Amino acid sequence: VQVVESGGGLVQPGGSLRLSCAASGFTFSSYDMSWHRQAPGKERELVAAITVAGRITNYADSVKGRFTISRDNAKKTVYLQMNSLKPEDTAVYYCNVQVGRGYWGQGTQVTVSS
Numbered sequence: 001v002q003v004v005e006s007g008g009g010l011v012q013p014g015g016s017l018r019l020s021c022a023a024s025g026f027t028f029s030s031y032d033m034s035w036h037r038q039a040p041g042k043e044r045e046l047v048a049a050i051t052v053a054g055r056i057t058n059y060a061d062s063v064k065g066r067f068t069i070s071r072d073n074a075k076k077t078v079y080l081q082m083n084s085l086k087p088e089d090t091a092v093y094y095c096n097v098q099v100g101r102g103y104w105g106q107g108t109q110v111t112v113s114s
Helices: none
Strands: 003-007 009-011 017-024 033-038 046-051 056-057 069-071 077-082 091-099 101-104 108-112
Touching: 003 091, 003 101, 017 033, 017 091, 017 108, 033 069, 033 077, 046 069, 046 077, 056 069
Parallel strands: 009 108
Antiparallel strands: 003 017, 017 077, 033 046, 033 091, 046 056, 069 077, 091 101, 091 108
């Protein structure tokens, strides 16, 4: 099982980024997927999650209305579209799947700063 995040970077407040998580080693279409983040000195937190067919999503209150999680089962990829970014969104963003146990990628750094 492997998940690989990409798409992070430096963006100004109010800007947008789209994160991608490419999955392999398991039947992607059979598993819920989620994005988490960890800011310096803070615990890792759930940002957004999506069910297998993408019909149900849920979000942390802090990102509702700004972030959108989606998935493409044919491409075995889950996305996180982040709009109206704020400095407090600065963190390392991780993709997660629970296949027996939790699997994490290496993370992708998102920095929101002017």
